[in-house]
Amino acid sequence: MIISRSGSIRFPGLVVLKRTTDTERAEKSISGNNQYSDGLAPCFVTCLRIVAAKHFAATNARKKLRVLRASVVNISRSAYATDTAESELMENLKREAFFTSPVPFESARIQAAAVYCSDGRFGRQFDDLLQHGLQLPRYDRLAVPGGAACLASHFTAYREEEGVAEQLRFLISAHQLRRVVLIAHEGCAFYTQRLRVSPLQLESQQREDLQKAVRRVRSLSSDLDVVAFFARKTWEGLVQFELVE
Numbered sequence: 001m002i003i004s005r006s007g008s009i010r011f012p013g014l015v016v017l018k019r020t021t022d023t024e025r026a027e028k029s030i031s032g033n034n035q036y037s038d039g040l041a042p043c044f045v046t047c048l049r050i051v052a053a054k055h056f057a058a059t060n061a062r063k064k065l066r067v068l069r070a071s072v073v074n075i076s077r078s079a080y081a082t083d084t085a086e087s088e089l090m091e092n093l094k095r096e097a098f099f100t101s102p103v104p105f106e107s108a109r110i111q112a113a114a115v116y117c118s119d120g121r122f123g124r125q126f127d128d129l130l131q132h133g134l135q136l137p138r139y140d141r142l143a144v145p146g147g148a149a150c151l152a153s154h155f156t157a158y159r160e161e162e163g164v165a166e167q168l169r170f171l172i173s174a175h176q177l178r179r180v181v182l183i184a185h186e187g188c189a190f191y192t193q194r195l196r197v198s199p200l201q202l203e204s205q206q207r208e209d210l211q212k213a214v215r216r217v218r219s220l221s222s223d224l225d226v227v228a229f230f231a232r233k234t235w236e237g238l239v240q241f242e243l244v245e
């Protein structure tokens with residue numbers, strides 16, 4: 001909106017109001033314009049009423065008009081911001097959920113994390129150990145191929161080691177971790193295929209790596225309680241966890 005020196009009020013490209021003392025007519029003119037008949041129109045019309053009344057009531061009211069003009073701009077900007085937020089909210093409401101979990105969200109952090117292999121066949125058992133064996137629900141998960149293997153200073157996995165150590169540092173700081181659980185599992189392909197460890201030496205290498213990884217994680221923060229487990233398949237088709245010290 002532009003208020004000229006001659007007293008005309010202009011909405012660029014849309015409406016030009018000639019100088020007049022008829023405020024009501026000016027409002028009607030603005031209200032009658034389709035461009036302003038919805039959305040921000042009430043705001044503009046209200047502002048226009050104030051500006052017009054002040055403007056047309058006095059001949060030397062230019063200073064007041066400048067202040068009012070600035071107010072109109074501010075009001076229209078805040079109205080635009082509110083309108084944008086409302087439209088975003090409406091868009092969110094319109095989105096349909098593909099799936100809604102019935103599990104309630106709990107915001108309290110448990111201040112514990114587990115580092116284990118990405119192998120999804122062991123995922124439920126890892127969860128079971130952490131949630132029921134160690135009473136650590138909602139623990140932070142750091143799943144990488146080989147799990148703690150990449151924290152045991154293997155040259156071929158030095159990039160993974162840097163990445164996992166950095167992610168652990170972040171969690172220790174951001175989530176105030178106090179406990180870290182490391183888990184290796186029987187028959188891990190990361191050892192046999194990536195590290196080229198012989199199946200005959202596999203378990204002894206994994207146990208040795210877990211011990212190294214415990215020391216590595218403890219070096220990240222002296223306040224951490226770090227424990228390690230080896231997951232073994234039993235002949236009944238279950239998974240048992242052995243503490244590695």
Ligand SMILES: [Zn+2]
Nearest residue numbers: 117119188189
């Ligand atoms: Zn694995």
